[in-house]
Amino acid sequence: MFSKIKRILIGRPLRSNELQSQKLSNLKALAVLSSDALSSVAYGPEQILIVLATISVLAFWYSLPIAVGVLILLTALILSYRQIIYAYPNGGGAYMVAKENLGTNFGLIAGGSLLVDYILTVAVSVSAGTDAITSAFPILHPFTVEIAVGIVAIITLLNLRGLTESASILAYPVYLFVLALLILIVVGLYQILTGHAPANAHTAIGTPVMGISLFLILKAFSSGCSALTGVEAISNAIPNFKDPAPKNAAFTLAVMGVILGVLFSGIVFLAYWYGITPSETETVLSKLGSSVFGRNAVYYYIQATTALILVLAANTGFSAFPLLAFNLAKDKFMPRAFTVRGDRLGYSNGIVTLGLTSILLIIAFEGNTENLIPLYAVGVFIPFSLSQTGMVVKWIRSKPEGWVSKLIVSLLGALICYVILIIFFITKFEHVWMTLIFIPLCVMIFRKIHQHYLAVGEQLRVNLAHKLIDMENAKNVVIVPVAGITKVVAQSLVYAKSLSDHVMAVYVASSPEAMDRMEKEWENWQTGVRLVTLYSLYRSVLTPLSEFIDTVKAQADQSGATVTVIMPQFITKKWWHSFLHNQSGFLIMAYLLRMKNVNITIVPYHLKK
Structure with missing residues (x-):
C-alpha cells in the first residue's frame, strides 16, 4: 500500500543513466534558483523605508543613494560568484571556497550558515506568502500555521518528484512576477515622464533632515541588503545545470543579477517618487501598485504574483540545501544518507530534512517569522564574506592570468560584506545574537560526525596483504551480502567458510565503475570465496539481492540443500552513532525474515570508538 501511494505521489523510479534528463536548462534554472533573490524585491525596498521612517518621511530621499550602494554590492557579488562558478565547477559555493582556501573550520562555518539560512528561507518565504493570502482572505487568518505547513508539504512533494518536473511547474509564477514588476516599473516611469504622476509627493534630493545619522543610514543599508539573499544559490547548484554546466550557471547568474538590479532599483525609485510610506496594514509594493494602476485587474495581478513568488522563494532552498548537504556528507561532516539519490534521482533525504525542519520552525513561531529576517540575512552574509575572502586568498596564492582584476573584485565584495555584518551585529544584535550560538553548534556537530566516521574507517580498514585462512567447510549454501572490503566482511566470511565450502559473497553496485573496482579489489584480497x-x-540493494537469493533458493530446493544468509553488521558504541549510517542491512533482514527455508545469521562487529 505504501509503495503504491509513493508511486502516485512521487512517480516511477528513474534509472541512474537517466540523470542527464534531470538537468536544468538555463530558463528553468533561472526560475528555480533565483526565486529567493527575486522575491526579496517584494520586501527589500520596504526594509529601507521602514528604517528611514523612524526619523521622518523627509528622509526617504536617502533610499536612492542607499539603493546605489546595494547595487554596487550586488555587482561585486555577481562578478565574484561567476569566478567561483568557474573555479569550483562541482558546486558547494562558499563552503568549498572557504574550506579550500581558509581552512576546514571556516568552510564548516560557511556551510553551517547556509544550511540554517536555507531552512529560514523556506520558513520565512512560506510565512510571508501565507500572510499575503490571509490578508486577501481574512477569514483564513486563524489557519495561518496550517496553510503554511500545507504549502511546505506541497513544495517538498514537488521536489521529491524530480528537479525538472518541479521546475516546469514552478517556473511560471516566477516569470509572471518578473513581468508584473516590469509592467509596474515601465508604467510608473511613463507616468512620471508624461506628468501624470504626482510631482510633490516626495522630498527633493538633498533636503536636510533633522536627526539623520550615519548609524541610521548604515542600518537602512544593511536592511536593504536583505534583497541580496539567495544570490549564492546558483554557485551551490552547478551540477544541476545541463552541460556545459559552469558556462550555463555563470550565464544564468549574470541574467539573474541584471533582473534583480533592474527590479530593485525601479521599485526603490518609484516608491520615492510616489511618496510611498510603509505601514503595518499594507505593503509598499501594494501601495505602489494602487498608486500607479488603482485597484484594478493589473493591481490584483501584481499582488497575486507577489504572493506566489514569496511562497515559491522557498524552492531555492529545496534546490540548494540537498546539494550543500551532499558536499558536506561527502566530506564526512554530515550523515552519509545525504549522499544517496532517491527514486527520482534527487537527494531526497536532504529534501525531506529541509521540509521537516522548516515545518517545525513555522510551528514554533506560529507562522510569524518576521523577526527571523535579520537572522536570515546574517546567515547569508557570513558565507558571502568567507567566500569573497577565500577567493582573495586563492588569487594571491595562484596568481592566474588577469588575477589582479579578479582580486580587486573579490576584495571589494569582502570588505562590503564585512561592513554589513558589523552593521547587522551593532544595529540588530537583539535579532541576530542567535547566530553566535547556532553556527558554533553546527560546527561542533559537524566535527563530532567527522570524528565518528574517521574512527569507524580506522576500525574497519582491511590490510589486503593479510589473506583469509582456509577452513574446513560443512555442506551448506551460504550467501554473504557485502558492501565493501572491511573487517566486518572479513569476520563474516571466516564464519561463513566454517559453515560450508559453498560460500558466495554478493555485491550490489550502483554503477559499472563501482562493480569493476570491487571485482579487482576482491581478486587482490584472495579470500577463496566467489x-x-x-x-x-535503480540504486536499490534489496531488489537485485532478493532476486538473486530467490534463484539460489530454487536451485537449493531441487538438490535438498539449505540456504543461509549471513548478514555482516557493525554495532556502534553510542546509540546516536547509528543514525549516521545507512540501515540497509536491517531492511534486507526484514525482507528475508518473510522468506521460507532461508536461514539468517547476523555476525556483529562491535566498534570501540
Whole structure:
C-alpha cells in the first residue's frame, strides 16, 4: 500500500543513466534558483523605508543613494560568484571556497550558515506568502500555521518528484512576477515622464533632515541588503545545470543579477517618487501598485504574483540545501544518507530534512517569522564574506592570468560584506545574537560526525596483504551480502567458510565503475570465496539481492540443500552513532525474515570508538 501511494505521489523510479534528463536548462534554472533573490524585491525596498521612517518621511530621499550602494554590492557579488562558478565547477559555493582556501573550520562555518539560512528561507518565504493570502482572505487568518505547513508539504512533494518536473511547474509564477514588476516599473516611469504622476509627493534630493545619522543610514543599508539573499544559490547548484554546466550557471547568474538590479532599483525609485510610506496594514509594493494602476485587474495581478513568488522563494532552498548537504556528507561532516539519490534521482533525504525542519520552525513561531529576517540575512552574509575572502586568498596564492582584476573584485565584495555584518551585529544584535550560538553548534556537530566516521574507517580498514585462512567447510549454501572490503566482511566470511565450502559473497553496485573496482579489489584480497556482482539500475540493494537469493533458493530446493544468509553488521558504541549510517542491512533482514527455508545469521562487529 505504501509503495503504491509513493508511486502516485512521487512517480516511477528513474534509472541512474537517466540523470542527464534531470538537468536544468538555463530558463528553468533561472526560475528555480533565483526565486529567493527575486522575491526579496517584494520586501527589500520596504526594509529601507521602514528604517528611514523612524526619523521622518523627509528622509526617504536617502533610499536612492542607499539603493546605489546595494547595487554596487550586488555587482561585486555577481562578478565574484561567476569566478567561483568557474573555479569550483562541482558546486558547494562558499563552503568549498572557504574550506579550500581558509581552512576546514571556516568552510564548516560557511556551510553551517547556509544550511540554517536555507531552512529560514523556506520558513520565512512560506510565512510571508501565507500572510499575503490571509490578508486577501481574512477569514483564513486563524489557519495561518496550517496553510503554511500545507504549502511546505506541497513544495517538498514537488521536489521529491524530480528537479525538472518541479521546475516546469514552478517556473511560471516566477516569470509572471518578473513581468508584473516590469509592467509596474515601465508604467510608473511613463507616468512620471508624461506628468501624470504626482510631482510633490516626495522630498527633493538633498533636503536636510533633522536627526539623520550615519548609524541610521548604515542600518537602512544593511536592511536593504536583505534583497541580496539567495544570490549564492546558483554557485551551490552547478551540477544541476545541463552541460556545459559552469558556462550555463555563470550565464544564468549574470541574467539573474541584471533582473534583480533592474527590479530593485525601479521599485526603490518609484516608491520615492510616489511618496510611498510603509505601514503595518499594507505593503509598499501594494501601495505602489494602487498608486500607479488603482485597484484594478493589473493591481490584483501584481499582488497575486507577489504572493506566489514569496511562497515559491522557498524552492531555492529545496534546490540548494540537498546539494550543500551532499558536499558536506561527502566530506564526512554530515550523515552519509545525504549522499544517496532517491527514486527520482534527487537527494531526497536532504529534501525531506529541509521540509521537516522548516515545518517545525513555522510551528514554533506560529507562522510569524518576521523577526527571523535579520537572522536570515546574517546567515547569508557570513558565507558571502568567507567566500569573497577565500577567493582573495586563492588569487594571491595562484596568481592566474588577469588575477589582479579578479582580486580587486573579490576584495571589494569582502570588505562590503564585512561592513554589513558589523552593521547587522551593532544595529540588530537583539535579532541576530542567535547566530553566535547556532553556527558554533553546527560546527561542533559537524566535527563530532567527522570524528565518528574517521574512527569507524580506522576500525574497519582491511590490510589486503593479510589473506583469509582456509577452513574446513560443512555442506551448506551460504550467501554473504557485502558492501565493501572491511573487517566486518572479513569476520563474516571466516564464519561463513566454517559453515560450508559453498560460500558466495554478493555485491550490489550502483554503477559499472563501482562493480569493476570491487571485482579487482576482491581478486587482490584472495579470500577463496566467489564474488557475485549485481548491477542495480535503480540504486536499490534489496531488489537485485532478493532476486538473486530467490534463484539460489530454487536451485537449493531441487538438490535438498539449505540456504543461509549471513548478514555482516557493525554495532556502534553510542546509540546516536547509528543514525549516521545507512540501515540497509536491517531492511534486507526484514525482507528475508518473510522468506521460507532461508536461514539468517547476523555476525556483529562491535566498534570501540
